[in-house]
Amino acid sequence: MAMKKRNSTLILLGAFWLAVGCGYTCAAEKPGADKMRAGRIVHVWDGCTMWLTILDQRVGAPNREIPGPAAQFSKRILEEMIDEEAAAHVDAIAYCLFTAFWSDLPSSKITDLFPWRPAGMDEVGMDPLEVLIDRCHHHGMDFIADIRMNDRHGVPPNGIAKDHPEWALFGGAYNFALEPVRQAMLDFNQEVLDGYEVDGIEYDYMRWCHMFKPGEGEQNAHLLTDFTRKTRKQLDEAAKRRGCDRLDFGVRVPQLMGECDHLGFDVATWIKEGLVDFVVPSDFMHIDMNMKTEDFVNLAKGTDCEIYPAVHNRISMDEPNEHYRLMNLANMRAAAQNFYGFGADGVSPYNYQFAFERRGVAHRSSAYAAYMWPAALGWLRELRYPDQVGARDRHYLFYALHKKKQTVGGYPSDDNIYLDRAEPVLEGRQRFRMAEDFSNPHLRTTMQFKAVGLANDEKLEISINGTQVPIDYITRVQDKNGQNMYEGDPLPPFDLVIIDMNWETTGRQQPLVFGDNRLAVRLVPTEAKQDGKVSIEELECYVYVKKPKRSP
Structure with a gap:
């Protein structure tokens, strides 16, 4: 089922705000609106973790009894899950069916079969992939074969990789500088395309970014581009055999263009040559x-290539809080607002099972x-429609993605401000972006x-885009208890600084703008000498959408 550019979903900045209007009513409430x-x-089903959370078959105590016949019960659960995705207006499931030379293909000569399988289905010759594909097509949804390109979860060699120790890179990954490794992946593609009516393939390069030895990505980029061309050829040949125009080819890559180049992902060439149909810029695990x-x-x-930024429900890698705090709907709206506001054609949720993971795993956090x-799938339905996103409150989070660390690809990703009294x-300054029309009188923004x-006795001077924040719009609250790991990144006692942006109440013009903004914070020295550092962390901006009274 070929994907084509849809004029109705091209989000140009001016057209976006024209369509949203005043930002306080959704399209369904507007006479004549384009619904x-x-x-x-x-939606990426990250391996089997989506269905495992509902139909738990993990090692250890299962979360439910399986009634007989087990195969029919498992089939029913898989179909019901796809039914719920369809009800949430999801367009495609990208199902991870390959990782570290494990796969969901019972007949594969390249891989071993995943050790976790839906109860009873293999015993009666019922293929879970065929069940999922058929149900997607029943609802008019696409089923995309998602392939983890170089997973490093510490999995020992599987499939034909067991016979090739020379392929090993590090941490369970394989060296794509070697032609036999690339050919093995193409051979697996062929097994998928010959055996199943998939609607395309997605290469998940975010598991785990490094396809070559560290530092050798750029010099080997041509190898991945050749590999990408061969994949496109496989898809085109499969489409011709099936009598359809085109099968989709997507890639999931780092959200930083420099990091893509460093790792050997020549995205510009892949798009220019028409090799890929969609690109998913993504952090490894967290929302950006x-x-x-x-x-x-x-x-x-x-071009006909579309851009679907990744939506993660984990916020930041501030161990251990990445496991305890998740995005809420207002946070997801903020992310989608930024993505659509800068031209995205859609979004791609990843690891979404965390939103309800307590069904399968005991967890202390209410976020799961x-x-x-x-x-939680209903949230995705809302994210599909930019006008609905723009009509409701949005809560932006500008946290360090990997606090005091680097991304998996080796790039810094800590935007916190650190003020060293010895300097x-x-x-310090921090960039933060919001695709908001701050001239809209129906929006009220609060920062903290x-x-x-x-x-x-120390004070902070705060500026936004070069304009000093008046003290009458600043509130400072001491939190002597700090923050525990269930609330976020564990923090010692801190001061919560709140900035109200309704400056028009005193005839001032607030300085926030559509797009990139700059927060500047200066520590005002005191006579009493202080040592150590001050950190400015967890910048947040809440955009409240005021709604008028309805006419009787």
């Missing part, structure tokens, strides 16, 4: 609301609530951040 205006939702979506959108201008299946300059290490 079909939509982005595309490509500062993502420069337009870097990818600009590459795709004038068991009752959120299938309700002569006690000022946490200042760690600030003495009671």
Whole structure:
């Protein structure tokens, strides 16, 4: 089922705000509004973890009894899950059926079969992949074969890799500089295309980014581009055999263009040559609301390639809090607002099972609530429609993605401000972006951040885009208890600094703008000498959408 560019989903900045209007009513409430205006939702089922959470077959105590006949019960659960995805207006399931030379293909000569399988189905010759594909097509949804390109979860060699220790890279990965490794992946593609009516293939390069030895990505980029061309040829030949126009080819890559280049992902060439149909810029595990979506959108201008930034429900890698705090719907709207506002054609949720993972795993955090299946899918339905996103409150989170660390690909990703009292300059800056029309009188914005290490008598001078924030719009609250791991990144006592942006109440003009903004914070020295550092962390911006009273 070939994907084609849909004019109704091209989100140009001016057209976006024209369609959203004043930002306080959704399209369904507007006479004559285009109710079909939509982005595309490509939901990645990360391996079997989606269905495992509902139909638990993990080692250890299962979360439910399996009634007989087991195969029919498993089939029913898989079909019901696809039914719920369809009800949430999801356009495509990208199902991870390969990782580390394990796969879901019982007849594969390249891989071993995944050790976790739906109960009873193999015993009666019922193929779970065929069940999922048929149910997707029943609902008019696409089924895309998602392939983890170089998973490093510490899995020992499987399939034909067991006979080739020379393929090993590190951590369970394989060296794509070797032609036999690339050929083995192409051979697996062929097994998928010959055996199943999939609607395309997605290469998940975010598991785990490194396809070559560290530092050798750029010099080997041509090898991946040749590999990409051969994959496109396989898909085109399969489409011809089936009598359809085109099968989709997607790639999931780092959200930083420089990191793509460093790792050998020549996205520009892949798009320019028409090799790929969609690109998913993504962090490894966490949401990036500062993502420069337009870097990818600009590459795709004038082509049929579409851009679907990744939506993760984990917020940041501030161990151990990445396991305890998740995005809520207002957070997801903020991310989608930024992605659509800078030209994205849709979004691609990843690891979404965390939203209801307590169904399968005992967990202390209420963020993983068991009752959120299938309700959490309703959030995706809202994210599909940019006008609905723009009509409701949005809560932006600008946290360090990998606090004091680098991305998996080796790039820094800590935007926090750190002020060292031993340094002569006690000022720092942080970039944050919001695709918001701040001239809209129906929007009210509130900002906040946490200042760690600030003495009671010390003050901060705060500026936004070069304009100093008046003290009458600043509130400072001391939190003597700090923050525990169930609330977020564990923090010692801190000062919560709140900034109200309704400056018009005193005849001032607030300085926030559509797009990139700059927060500047300066530590004002005191006579009493203080040592150590002050950190400015967890910047947040809440955009409240005021709604008028309805006419009687």
